[in-house]
Amino acid sequence: MIDEKKPRRRPRSDGQRNREHLLGVAKTAFTAGELDIPLDEIARRAGVGIGTLYRHFPNRDALIEAVYRAELDRLADAAPALAAQYPPVEALRAWMLLFVDYIAAKHVIAPALNGLVEGTSALYAQSGMILQNAIDRLVESAVASGDFKAEIEPLDLLRALAGVSNFSAGPGWETSAKRLVDILIAGSRV
Amino acid sequence: MIDEKKPRRRPRSDGQRNREHLLGVAKTAFTAGELDIPLDEIARRAGVGIGTLYRHFPNRDALIEAVYRAELDRLADAAPALAAQYPPVEALRAWMLLFVDYIAAKHVIAPALNGLVEGTSALYAQSGMILQNAIDRLVESAVASGDFKAEIEPLDLLRALAGVSNFSAGPGWETSAKRLVDILIAGSRV
DNA sequence: AGTATATACGGAGCAATGCTCCGTTTAACA
DNA sequence: TGTTAAACGGAGCATTGCTCCGTATATACT
Incomplete structure (x- = not known):
């Protein structure tokens, strides 16, 4: 009942790329000590919209975790x-x-x-x-x-x-x- | 030059009282696990204005410290x-x-x-x-x-x-x- | 008591930030 | 090349930290 495996489409390449960008920017920022950098700023530096960031990482913790x-x-x-x-x-x-x-x-x-x-x-x-x-x-x-x-x-x-x-x-x-x-x-x- | 001791007036009693109230409320909240309770809320519970809270404790850290x-x-x-x-x-x-x-x-x-x-x-x-x-x-x-x-x-x-x-x-x-x-x-x- | 004044009050309002919503765009697949 | 699921992007709302300043009042002095 729960294990309905849908024939998923291959993940979109731009999605992957953006995710990488975001992780890279976030890691750079975090390790540089900018611990509480606004998420908007991370999105801006990565060249994506804020919506995109939130789709990939539902909240700040999730981003940190991923990094x-x-x-x-x-x-x-x-x-x-x-x-x-x-x-x-x-x-x-x-x-x-x-x-x-x-x-x-x-x-x-x-x-x-x-x-x-x-x-x-x-x-x-x-x-x-x-x-x-x-x-x-x-x-x-x-x-x-x-x-x-x-x-x-x-x-x-x-x-x-x-x-x-x-x-x-x-x-x-x-x-x-x-x-x-x-x-x-x-x-x-x- | 620096040690100009001004003849300060005795601290106002209502000020003291409010400070105590704020500390009491904050301590209760913090120990109850409401760690990131909004400061407005603390002021409200203590029955004082938000301005009063900030005069006594310039920021959240100062309040926690005091508590x-x-x-x-x-x-x-x-x-x-x-x-x-x-x-x-x-x-x-x-x-x-x-x-x-x-x-x-x-x-x-x-x-x-x-x-x-x-x-x-x-x-x-x-x-x-x-x-x-x-x-x-x-x-x-x-x-x-x-x-x-x-x-x-x-x-x-x-x-x-x-x-x-x-x-x-x-x-x-x-x-x-x-x-x-x-x-x-x-x-x-x- | 009456008055002057330092002190404290209180909350409207601004700025920053987290997060959502939804119309638009685009890559994948047939 | 057309269809469509997936992803994009940013306007905008809610929340929260903090400031500013007009109002109120306790204290001190006469």
Whole structure:
């Protein structure tokens, strides 16, 4: 009843193009710190009408989500490789440091995490799942290998890390974040 | 030149009253989760004009700051008593748990921390200082007593804690936060 | 008490922004 | 080349933040 598959027409090429443009402009703006740039402005820079923007992304959150989704995916995808290459705890450590680097390099992700934090939008929840899944497996291995306490909750670590990432404090920021990674790991050991 | 002390008139009583009303209404609304309630609405509920609200609090941030300031102060003030009563590490642990409880009980503070996180407003910075000062001393003692590593940066712990507090996840939230406290402490030990 | 004046009040109204609606245009398919 | 689903675009409405300024009143002084 629900699965009526209609013979859809191939998506229009101009639609795709505009979507790309919008994402590109938005990403540039967001990473440049223009976090609350008006959506009209994004549409203008992308050379499309405001209506077009809203058809592709029903609200601001959806746009942000779309912009950072690729980044989050890449971050999550890096986990298996690290897990294969290093012993469990080192893999986790490497991944957490990667997490920090990501935010340090471009100021990407942080806003998405902030939104994720709010918990308002179902979209963010999905992004959160991607990351949670990645860290879940890493922690799982560390527990299985006997290095970590069994009661360690992976999400706790992710939350803490997200918290630190949010602070856009001065130059010491990055080292501070890396210090926290070590504290968290030391605290998780058996 | 700058310190011209003018013989100010005593503040008007109706002004004080209205200020109190506004704070009361705002606090009720905020803790009830109506985080982005329109300022007009707050003014209406408090039975004052919108102009009055803006005279007392020049913008939304200032209002939030004012609402949570007292709470943050109380939290910070609790630190010395704990330090006097318990050994250093236990005092720190107790304070961190208190921090969690505060947020668990009423959903106060979290928004303020979020703002603090943004670093946009000088006001929030001041609030942040209050908390930082409190935790600084607690950690200092723990380091001095030889329980904590010397390189522990108090702000790191505060950041992590703030990060966790932000997530308003399901019922497991509080226990999750408390778990993290223990991880952080374990990871900070020598 | 009466008066002067700093202080506070209140809300109309402007500007910015999010989002919708719908007539027009165009790419896909036959 | 004609038909049509899909996409476009921007006028315009609703909401919200904030300002401005004429009005009201508590305080201080005589």
